Amino acid sequence: MSAGPGGALTRRDALRAGALAAAAAALPAPAARAAADDADLARDLAAVTDLLRRERRAADAYAAASQAPQLSARVRRLAATFAAHGRERVAELAEALEERDAPASAFPGVAERLAVRSDAAALRAAAGLERAAVAACHEALGTIDDRGLAALVAAVMAGRAQQLGAVRLELGADPSPAPFETGARVE
Amino acid sequence: MTGKASDPEDVTTDRRQLLRLAAAVTAGGAAAWAASCGGGDDDDDAGPTDTTNPQSDVAVLNAVLDLEHLMAALYPLAAARLAGEARALARAFAAHEREHARRLTTTIERLGGAPNGARPAEVYAEQLAGVRGERAALGFLADLEETALAGWGAAVPRLSDRALRQTAAAVLACQAEHLAALRAALGELPALALPTEVAK
Numbered sequence: 001m002s003a004g005p006g007g008a009l010t011r012r013d014a015l016r017a018g019a020l021a022a023a024a025a026a027l028p029a030p031a032a033r034a035a036a037d038d039a040d041l042a043r044d045l046a047a048v049t050d051l052l053r054r055e056r057r058a059a060d061a062y063a064a065a066s067q068a069p070q071l072s073a074r075v076r077r078l079a080a081t082f083a084a085h086g087r088e089r090v091a092e093l094a095e096a097l098e099e100r101d102a103p104a105s106a107f108p109g110v111a112e113r114l115a116v117r118s119d120a121a122a123l124r125a126a127a128g129l130e131r132a133a134v135a136a137c138h139e140a141l142g143t144i145d146d147r148g149l150a151a152l153v154a155a156v157m158a159g160r161a162q163q164l165g166a167v168r169l170e171l172g173a174d175p176s177p178a179p180f181e182t183g184a185r186v187e
Numbered sequence: 188m189t190g191k192a193s194d195p196e197d198v199t200t201d202r203r204q205l206l207r208l209a210a211a212v213t214a215g216g217a218a219a220w221a222a223s224c225g226g227g228d229d230d231d232d233a234g235p236t237d238t239t240n241p242q243s244d245v246a247v248l249n250a251v252l253d254l255e256h257l258m259a260a261l262y263p264l265a266a267a268r269l270a271g272e273a274r275a276l277a278r279a280f281a282a283h284e285r286e287h288a289r290r291l292t293t294t295i296e297r298l299g300g301a302p303n304g305a306r307p308a309e310v311y312a313e314q315l316a317g318v319r320g321e322r323a324a325l326g327f328l329a330d331l332e333e334t335a336l337a338g339w340g341a342a343v344p345r346l347s348d349r350a351l352r353q354t355a356a357a358v359l360a361c362q363a364e365h366l367a368a369l370r371a372a373l374g375e376l377p378a379l380a381l382p383t384e385v386a387k
Contacts, residue, residue, distance in 0.1 A: 013376060016317060017361075020287070023321075032348050038295055052330065056384050065324060076221040079378075081376050081377065084380070085377070085379075085380035086380070088380035088381065089380050089381060090263050092374075092380075110220070113329050126386070129323065134360055138353055138356055138357060138360075141352050141353050142350065142352075143259060143349070143350065144349075147344040147345075148344070150343060150344040150352060151343065151344040151357075151383075152381075153342070154339075154340055154344065154352075154355075154356050154359055154383060155340060155381040155383040156361050156381065157356050157359065157363075157381065158336060158340065158360060158362075158363040158381070158382045158383050159377075159379070159380050159381050159382055160360075160363070161359075161360035161363035161364050161367075161368070162363040162364065162367040162377040162379075163377060164364065165363065165364030165366075165367030165368055166364070166367045166371060166377055169371050174201070174279075175276075175364050175365075175367060175368040175371070176279070176280065176283065176361055176364035176365055176368060178283075178356060178357070178361070179282070179283040179286040179287060179290075180354065180357035180360075180361060180363045181357055181360035181363075181364060182353075182357050182360070183360075
């Protein structure tokens with residue numbers, strides 16, 4: 001475990017070395033079935049492919065917003081951060097698909113634009129994008145069989161929920177209005 | 188929330204204390220979880236789910252219930268070190284943690300298991316002894332949320348029941364929102380694209 005300046009633990013160190021994570025890692029996952037059912041795998045891959053498309057569209061939309069001159073520097077910075085995070089999630093999802101012989105390049109994203117007339121319009125559009133992504137991940141977890149894909153989709157859901165919370169704050173709304181976030185509209 | 192922590196106190200509270208506490212309060216659930224799974228290797232997250240296993244799911248849920256007891260106890264204590272909007276936020280998040288614990292308790296009972304109880308209050312309280320000032324309290328809570336994300340992120344794929352996975356993921360997403368809000372209060376943006384560990 002590394003330490004921050006002066007030997008103090010940083011919050012990232014705490015996450016990496018987190019006792020709970022360590023405890024969780026010590027807990028074995030139940031044994032996998034010997035062979036995946038083809039139909040189940042196809043369903044899992046279809047769900048993850050849909051999420052990959054969403055991530056590509058969102059990353060493209062945020063990249064465009066980050067260059068939009070009519071937006072404030074604050075919102076453009078937020079969009080640039082989200083675009084970078086989106087590209088990371090695209091790479092992770094594509095890698096997971098390719099590891100399961102489902103080439104991600106076969107599933108291109110579709111261009112999407114955030115409403116960038118103003119900060120408020122862009123943020124409202126972003127909130128909708130994030131909420132829909134959280135909902136899609138939540139729905140996918142109700143069908144996905146593959147534990148590795150389930151872990152990845154949960155991580156994507158957490159990433160999009162972080163973004164949803166940040167966008168709500170920018171809109172002056174409650175960042176976490178309910179104890180269970182499923183992507184359902186509550187604002 | 189618009190208020191940012193402005194006081195420059197040292198945010199490097201003794202995080203080792205927090206980590207030790209997390210280890211202590213989760214040890215029971217972890218042991219039960221391991222026992223229910225019969226031990227074995229810990230790196231096989233890939234592959235399809237077997238049929239549902241309530242005993243295994245109870246052990247997983249008890250592990251995160253320990254964590255929720257921790258969160259529910261520490262949030263109000265940290266809130267007392269905050270003011271204004273930050274305090275209101277911490278109180279709202281404390282209510283979320285209590286609801287998570289309540290839902291976990293009833294779910295474990297429905298599955299025929301025995302839910303873990305909370306530790307004595309003083310066990311939790313002593314963890315905040317070195318946390319002084321608003322910024323330090325916010326940093327402490329952000330650490331706590333990152334720990335929660337790690338725990339819930341590990342729990343989701345280990346649950347055999349897909350409906351339970353969805354509920355666990357809804358809690359995970361809530362914790363991610365909490366973290367985003369705490370980071371914003373510290374003047375920071377969300378730091379990670381994938382805030383939980385992903386098995387390769």
